[in-house]
Amino acid sequence: MYNKVKVKLTDPYKSQFNIICAGVLLTLLPPLIAFLVFQKQVYAGLASGSVKG
Numbered sequence: 001m002y003n004k005v006k007v008k009l010t011d012p013y014k015s016q017f018n019i020i021c022a023g024v025l026l027t028l029l030p031p032l033i034a035f036l037v038f039q040k041q042v043y044a045g046l047a048s049g050s051v052k053g
Contacts, residue, residue: 009016035042 007019008051009020
């Protein structure tokens with residue numbers, strides 16, 4: 001049998017900000033790393049798309 005982990009993020013009087021912040025960090029890291037790796041291509045695409053002609 002597998003143990004189920006239940007995490008309550010909010011209680012009536014407090015929130016578990018450490019778990020919320022860890023989730024936000026894990027959610028934001030992959031897109032941030034992808035942007036940093038492909039930063040030149042992103043800016044080149046934005047610049048070429050803004051030129052009319």
